[in-house]
Amino acid sequence: MRRRTAARNKQSRSNRSWVLRGGIAAIAIALGYLSITQSLGYAMAKGSPEKAYAIAPSDGRIGALLAYRLWAADGGPAQRDKAARIAWDSLVDEPLAVPAVATLAFDAELRGRSAEAKKLFVHSDALSRRELLTQLWLIEDAVRHDDVPLAIRHYDIALRTSPPAFDLLFPVLAGAVSDPAIFKVLVPTLARRPLWGEAFIRYLSTSGPDPRRTAHFFRLLVANRITVPEVDRAGVVNALVAANAFNDAWAYYQTLRSSADRRQSRDAEFEQQLDAPTAFDWTPRMSDFGLTATIQRTDKSGVFDFSAPSTVGGIVLEQLQLLPPGRYQLAGRSTVIGQTPQSAPYWVLICTDGRELGRVAVPNASQDNGRFAGAFTVDKSCPAQVLRLIVRPSSAVSGVSGQIEHVLLRPL
Structure with a gap:
């Protein structure tokens, strides 16, 4: 011994x-x-x-x-x-x-x-x-x-x-x-x-x-x-x-956001303005081609503001999810947006293996007060997903601009 x-x-x-x-x-x-x-x-x-x-x-x-x-x-x-x-x-x-x-x-x-x-x-x-x-x-x-x-x-x-x-x-x-x-x-x-x-x-x-x-x-x-x-x-x-160590990442993420729930998206009202967001937080995406995306404070809570010049599109916002298998609803509210249906921005949920799990269009602010909703199905072969807001290229001289006041992805 x-x-x-x-x-x-x-x-x-x-x-x-x-x-x-x-x-x-x-x-x-x-x-x-x-x-x-x-x-x-x-x-x-x-x-x-x-x-x-x-x-x-x-x-x-x-x-x-x-x-x-x-x-x-x-x-x-x-x-x-x-x-x-x-x-x-x-x-x-x-x-x-x-x-x-x-x-x-x-x-x-x-x-x-x-x-x-x-x-x-x-x-x-x-x-x-x-x-x-x-x-x-x-x-x-x-x-x-x-x-x-x-x-x-x-x-x-x-x-x-x-x-x-x-x-x-x-x-x-x-x-x-x-x-x-x-x-x-x-x-x-x-x-x-x-x-x-x-x-x-x-x-x-x-x-x-x-x-x-x-x-x-x-x-x-x-x-x-x-x-x-x-x-x-x-x-x-x-x-x-x-490193694709999603469970370890989530476990450590909870030392920063103890109330976070992996069964749904986070910060539905855009209240957090983070200097160093993680992949599990809302992450605005900007580009050298004129896409702008920021989370801003308002009198009530917060808002996500985005704009793109004419003929330019792309990802403007994303958040990593670790949703268990099941059915989920995405619901929210937009303002300012005014586009043709063909040029309307949309939400997409993508599995990290590249599969698209569905889309939810963001209507004009004048339509049902800008409310939008849709559903996704997550299967067992997709342990991690990314929720993204995509701006389509528009032929309008003014391009595309808008705000998202609220968005939440949660189990049905």
């Missing part, structure tokens, strides 16, 4: 190592030149470090920069030896030259002197926390020793002190959020509201590797009183929809 438990723990650590490290060592070497050029504005202003070093070889700062650049360029053993010699000489002239310390640390690591490399990296970190490659090495070393708190601490330092680290570290950290040990440490880190926190949450909502994991992570954050902006929660709903 103990052997099996130990094996599981070892496997867990191994998985965590892959998740957290994410090939950081290899990436760090590749980024060496980029990192050094980003941190050397003053040296580059004077010309290349090589020329500056030739002019002032006793300036430890310039020597340290040159050493780092030579070592990161990976020109072979001879060049690395030269870089190490310059780095040592630079530290004699300038003991606080961080690039020189980092150069020697990487050189020691490459030569297999791990204990010496760690000592140097720790010293580099003590001198300055703005050296990204030092933080990357310390992250990897912490993971190697299964020290998750220390790894997250260095993630925090790297992300706070080096904005370019976002692109490098966010994908790796995003893949780790489902690990309970990592979450346990990450939560208090995010609770301190670091400058990178909101950007990381936004990254998860738009680019996270698994929207199901992201939804679970956001639930845990909210449970721990950490604010997740609604735009990011909506982003996860839409990511789940895009």
